[in-house]
Amino acid sequence: MAGEKPSVELCKGVNGLDKVVLRDALGSSAEVYLFGGHVTSWRTDHREELLFVSNKAIFKPPKAIRGGIPICFPQFSSHGNLEQHGFARNKFWSIDSDPPPFPSDSSSKTFVDLILKPTDDDFKIWPHRFLSFSQQFLLLVCHFVSCFLFFFFCFLIMLDSFLLQVASTCVNKYLIFYYSYEFRLRVALGLGGDLMLTSRIRNTNADGKPFSFTFAYHTYFSVSDISEVRVEGLETLDYLDNLKERERFTEQGDAITFESGVDKIYLSTPTKIAIIDHEKKRTFVLRKDGLPDAVVWNPWDRKAKAMPDFGDDEYKHMLCVEAAAIEKPITLKPGEEWKGRLELSAVPSSYCSGQLDPRKVLQG
Ligand SMILES: O=P(O)(O)OC[C@H]1O[C@@H](O)[C@H](O)[C@@H](O)[C@@H]1O
Numbered sequence: 001m002a003g004e005k006p007s008v009e010l011c012k013g014v015n016g017l018d019k020v021v022l023r024d025a026l027g028s029s030a031e032v033y034l035f036g037g038h039v040t041s042w043r044t045d046h047r048e049e050l051l052f053v054s055n056k057a058i059f060k061p062p063k064a065i066r067g068g069i070p071i072c073f074p075q076f077s078s079h080g081n082l083e084q085h086g087f088a089r090n091k092f093w094s095i096d097s098d099p100p101p102f103p104s105d106s107s108s109k110t111f112v113d114l115i116l117k118p119t120d121d122d123f124k125i126w127p128h129r130f131l132s133f134s135q136q137f138l139l140l141v142c143h144f145v146s147c148f149l150f151f152f153f154c155f156l157i158m159l160d161s162f163l164l165q166v167a168s169t170c171v172n173k174y175l176i177f178y179y180s181y182e183f184r185l186r187v188a189l190g191l192g193g194d195l196m197l198t199s200r201i202r203n204t205n206a207d208g209k210p211f212s213f214t215f216a217y218h219t220y221f222s223v224s225d226i227s228e229v230r231v232e233g234l235e236t237l238d239y240l241d242n243l244k245e246r247e248r249f250t251e252q253g254d255a256i257t258f259e260s261g262v263d264k265i266y267l268s269t270p271t272k273i274a275i276i277d278h279e280k281k282r283t284f285v286l287r288k289d290g291l292p293d294a295v296v297w298n299p300w301d302r303k304a305k306a307m308p309d310f311g312d313d314e315y316k317h318m319l320c321v322e323a324a325a326i327e328k329p330i331t332l333k334p335g336e337e338w339k340g341r342l343e344l345s346a347v348p349s350s351y352c353s354g355q356l357d358p359r360k361v362l363q364g
Pocket of ligand 1: 322
């Protein structure tokens, strides 16, 4: 495949959904669906798939695609008022033909820029928590009007409460002020076939209001056999265990291995994490920036069976390690921008008398 021209092509994917295919000169490739801004494929120059996508994945909006790299925004998991993992993974993104410059990706020529902006639907589900000045003023006016009427006509007490009720219904239904944001995502293939994702989220509220969000790149890695995999870089860190009501624990000192379901949010993690696949003699290296936390998830057999878009045995061949910002939500004032970057490499594991040496990878 070497010697091909790098290309970025918009074409149709499963069920006619639009996808962008990136190919670099050495033959590495990646695919991104506009639905969800969702990376569904990342292949080596030997066309070997590095991401897991379920055979039962449903490519039917608004259901998020099971596998690849869903974007969790503006809420990770179900902790908040929004749907699980927020709405970004269920929305149609657009190609951003004229993004502001991305200085950090200047080395890559094979990339696509996507953008997500709020629709009226988002406005309904991610409103400000507090009423704006004009809304409060409206409520006050309603109240004064009804009080005036009350003093002159006692029987209008009932009307007072009626007016108040109507006013607050109007505020909720028609006048509520909503968050406004721009979410720009660049997906790029770097030298050596690395996959790089850069998210830039900007508060574009016109009324001076900040907003907060949590975030994750929900990366599903393809692994040969989950019981042959270990994760380096998270030892001795504190984590919140999603399987134990987010109770806080401290990880033991050894690399993480897998014998049962896991759903943990590791806190204040290093910028580099390695996933070592013994059988494949391959190591995935995650490098992240702006994303202090890391989620490690595998549903294992019981949960796998309960997921309609996931094969019963597929848990054996996937592992999610998700670069995230969860424990401390990001708050942006109007005009402020947050950046979260993830770089993924797949390298051969160094193999010496039966022992893999991930430290070489982590220090590299
Ligand atoms: O089924 P979903 O919504 O894609 O979520 C899958 C998993 O995503 C993980 O990130 C969460 O930690 C798990 O709790 C969750 O089950």
